[in-house]
Amino acid sequence: MEKGSEVEMEQISPAEKKEDEDVKKDTGQETKDEKELKGENKNIYSVLFNPTEDIYTSSKMPGSPPKFHKDVNGRVNFYRGLSVILLLLCVLFLAVILALSIKLSEVQGNQECPDVEKTTVAEACNCQKCEFMYKTRASDHNKHLCSECGTGWHKFENSCYFLSEKRLNWLESREKCQEKGGDLAVISNERVQTFLTEKGPMLYWIGLHDLGTQQWTWINNTALTQSYWFQTPNAGHCALLRGWKSPQNNWYSNRCEIYSHFICERVKAFYK
Template sequence: MYIKFCRIVGSGGNDKLPDEANAKFSVEVKKQQGKDLQVLGNVGLYRTVCLLLSVICLVLLLVIIILCVKFPFQPQVCHGTEKGVEAKEKGSVTEKGIEAKEERFQSTEVCSLQTCQAQYFQQQSQVPACHMCDEGWLHFESSCYFLSRDRMNWDESRDECKKRGADLAVITNKTVQTFLTKKGNLMYWIGLRQRTRNWVWVNNTALGQSYWSGSNRQGDCGLLTGRDPPERSWSSTSCDQYSFYICQRGR
């Protein structure tokens, strides 16, 4: 009886062990498969990101190549500053009367910042007045000028200029002085007046460079005479006298 019972118990235990081992093995296999799938998913994501970055780099490289081909680097050259320099070489006249041929060489002036700025402002001052100022006004440098055809005293002239959004002309350099003197052929009030024995412009700046016609000045208000040379076209008279006037405003 004892032997038979042991066999039954022994045989029953041997039958259950393979099932438990298989179950544990199946769980381990599933866990490993899950880890493998996660690793494969991460590798696929990394590959996708790398591919996207590679495409972006290729597109940027293509853009740079196109820009380099379309806009090649060139030294900056001022517009309108190319000069044709002629070098003529003449040989001595021989007994047969043959002269040496003339050769022409052209050079290009590469501009500096100062040269370009000077050329820019020069071209701006040469733009037709109709494109820069109102009708009846003259454009010069950065201002518009109006030469009147009616006469008023100095204060009335200034009031009239202010109605036009301007003021009596302030002449601060020789180029403006020459321009206004050549454009006018009458006597015009300008924005110059004597206050406490000092000549002051209407913008409250003291008189610097002057263009008086003589040392004998009477009156407290300045006039510009268009018929005189620009170097000495100023005179002064009483501010109550009637004369033409020049207005100035920024364009």
């Protein structure tokens, strides 16, 4: 440091500095150093007043021209708008698919196997058709089974049985069963008796009566051989089955004019 200071002092001695100041006072002229300093400042100011490039753009992304930034911004805006349009289209297509799925489910749910008595043998509902189109839930199994008897009917052995939800008298019940292609149920064995007892909780008309004969007879004109009376049948001339009771003794007799539910039977061979 001391050596450098000595060099600078040697370059500009006090005598020379005083001499320059004396010349400036006598002649009114600027020294050479002052002229060079003013020239440099003037060049700097002129650059700032008349810039040749975008200083602010260069400060944001040095080395990138302004046109490059405009192109990039334009592409970003374009792809952003395209993404929004595609998203809206996806949402619209999803809504259409959901609406069509719901509509298809409703249509399939409203379809039923055709009534046998209203169709030909070729048009009748068969097991394969029901398995494919009209799956029905079995009441006593957690699975889907095909019903060969049609909607609302229960298949057992060689017959189909229908338990009504409406109440009619004995004669009207028989007419309604005949409209469905069958008749009031005939209980021919203990298996059928147990099956029908377990199917419903109501009192149901069955095809047993003693009208004018004093002998209980089935509607197919066969005599009663095996009976399941709860008590001696002396209250009327038509027979009822009480569901959800002991199948060994759940028959009741009553007047044929009273209203009750009923059980229809349709023999499988009749419509297959």
